[in-house]
Amino acid sequence: VDVPPPSQPGTQASYSGQSPRPEVPNYLVQAILTTVFCCLTLGIVSIDDAAQVNGKVAAGDRAGALQSSRNARMWAWISFGTGLVLGVGYLLLVVISVLAQS
Amino acid sequence: VYRGHRDRLGASTVVAMAAGGLSVIYLLDQETSDLYPPCPFLALTGFYCPGCGTLRALHQLTRGHPLAALDLNPLMMLLLPFIVYFLASHVMLALTGWPLRKFFVRPALIWALLGVVLVYWLLRNILAYPFTLLAP
Numbered sequence: 001v002d003v004p005p006p007s008q009p010g011t012q013a014s015y016s017g018q019s020p021r022p023e024v025p026n027y028l029v030q031a032i033l034t035t036v037f038c039c040l041t042l043g044i045v046s047i048d049d050a051a052q053v054n055g056k057v058a059a060g061d062r063a064g065a066l067q068s069s070r071n072a073r074m075w076a077w078i079s080f081g082t083g084l085v086l087g088v089g090y091l092l093l094v095v096i097s098v099l100a101q102s
Numbered sequence: 103v104y105r106g107h108r109d110r111l112g113a114s115t116v117v118a119m120a121a122g123g124l125s126v127i128y129l130l131d132q133e134t135s136d137l138y139p140p141c142p143f144l145a146l147t148g149f150y151c152p153g154c155g156t157l158r159a160l161h162q163l164t165r166g167h168p169l170a171a172l173d174l175n176p177l178m179m180l181l182l183p184f185i186v187y188f189l190a191s192h193v194m195l196a197l198t199g200w201p202l203r204k205f206f207v208r209p210a211l212i213w214a215l216l217g218v219v220l221v222y223w224l225l226r227n228i229l230a231y232p233f234t235l236l237a238p
Contacts, residue, residue: 036219054212
């Protein structure tokens with residue numbers, strides 16, 4: 001795995017060309033969780049956005065990275081939300097059908 | 103860098119949710135319990151998604167059957183160390199205020215992951231050996 005950029009604000013950068021500003025979150029973990037661990041695989045859009053975040057960070061495009069970061073977070077939430085709604089809806093149907101039979 | 107109480111509280115919440123989720127996964131067997139929803143993508147389209155088999159695999163894993171878990175969703179098992187590191191970092195952050203070291207993942211690696219997920223999605227729906235190994 002690659003070298004980590006310094007994320008400590010206020011401390012001097014230990015790698016040349018790296019910004020000492022707070023890092024831009026890429027939500028890669030959330031993207032993977034909502035793609036391979038649950039939900040409707042809409043998290044796959046998040047993986048794309050996560051790649052764009054790190055690509056733009058590496059290219060020095062901080063504004064673009066922040067925009068992709070927001071997209072990554074949004075799509076992870078959309079994927080999680082639809083998964084949650086469908087899951088809870090299914091659970092309600094199960095409960096209702098059990099109650100209806102008794 | 104040392105984090106404040108808010109970050110530690112957030113990390114504690116993440117850890118508590120993960121522990122709760124894993125407890126449910128450990129206790130309930132998807133094969134016999136009606137409480138688990140089917141994969142919405144599978145239910146809607148009839149095709150497996152990259153996440154199909156993950157809950158069953160995690161159940162097998164908590165019961166000490168890693169090979170059964172690998173059989174159900176190999177891609178999930180491949181990505182699991184990444185998730186475990188994320189959780190371990192949150193445990194550390196909650197307990198000590200210091201998360202584990204963060205790694206900058208090269209963009210090319212994330213693009214490769216995207217490709218792998220898409221190809222995996224496609225291949226595990228081919229109903230012929232050896233692709234059936236990828237199906238849950």
